[in-house]
Amino acid sequence: MIKKIIICLLFVSIIASIIFITLITQVYRFWIQDPSEESTHISFVIEQGESFSQISDNLESNGLISSDLWFWVYAKLDGSAKLIRAGSYELLPHENYSKLIDILTEYSQGQDISITIPEGYTIDQIGDIVVENFNIQRGDWDYWTGLNSPLEQSEFIKNAQKPDDVDLEGYLFPNTYRFYPDATAEDIVSELVNQTANKLNEIDLSLEDGETVHDLLTLASIVQKEVADEDEMRLVASVFENRLELGMALQSCATVNYITGKDDPAVSAEDLEIDSPYNSYMYSGLVPGPISNPGLAAIEAANDPAQSDYLYFLSTPNGETIYAKTFDEHVANKNKYMY
Secondary structure, three states: OHHHHHHHHHHHHHHHHHHHHHHHHHHHHHHHOOOOOOOOOEEEEEOOOOOHHHHHHHHHHOOOOOOHHHHHHHHHHHOOHHHOOOEEEEEOOOOOHHHHHHHHHOOOOOOOEEEEOOOOOOHHHHHHHHHHHOOOOHHHHHHHHOOOOHHHHOHHHHHHOOOOOOOOOOOOOOOEEEEOOOOOHHHHHHHHHHHHHHHHHOOOOOOOOOOOHHHHHHHHHHHHHHOOOHHHHHHHHHHHHHHHHHOOOOOOHHHHHHHHOOOOOOOOHHHHOOOOOOOOOOOOOOOOOOOOOOOHHHHHHHHOOOOOOOOEEEEOOOOOEEEEOOHHHHHHHHHHHOO
């Protein structure tokens, strides 16, 4: 009996010792530990949208912390897990967790913030990303992207022949960007517009008589919203080009969604009755301006559509795009693939 008690006490002592050593070790890592004098800085990037668990795992993988689990525990207890923001950092290995959290939540001069603008996002959606990541008011964003934006006077916008009654929708190139934390709305909008200008300069533009860069971006924005598959974009662009040449309405659900703010694959009969120049079922020709900010593939497709006789297309529930030359063929495709 005494032997069993001794064994139990010994076991409890071992467990208690392990717990004590673990706690002491973690307390040391939490608040006391400092990098060695021989340590060199390691570049570490936190991308926009990364979860805290991903960040912790990456810190451990890069040899910056000893345990992603205990770093996670510290940040959760400290309440700082949600305060870590995207950016580029120069970190020393084995910094105590308290100081490391301070570095990752308080930007210093020279650090930057990474943001990713997805293809097909609207000005409002891009604005959401910008306002969330920078100290920028929504009113400033709306001003620099709006009808009275000072960028209206830039050479690129003038040469694009953008009408005065539309904003900079379509002129903000989707990509991944890095800005200083104190970047202004002017800085960000200017860079996105400059990137659009740069991308267009890389393309051998084939504008027809009377066609403008604004027209090109408008068509590209519709193609971008109608089909996600880059391999299909030139064919979809050909459908719209064929309709424009025949004076037919584009009948793009994406343009109606732009009016309503919805994202419906097939718009309702009620929405089709909305009287707006962006209702491409009601009015023929191009809509007044872009309905999204297109990526390079959509711009290239609009600039150089495929040669085809197609006047109709539909997207099946499994993502396949089906084309038709006549209305009867289009109806048959609907009955076959959609119902």
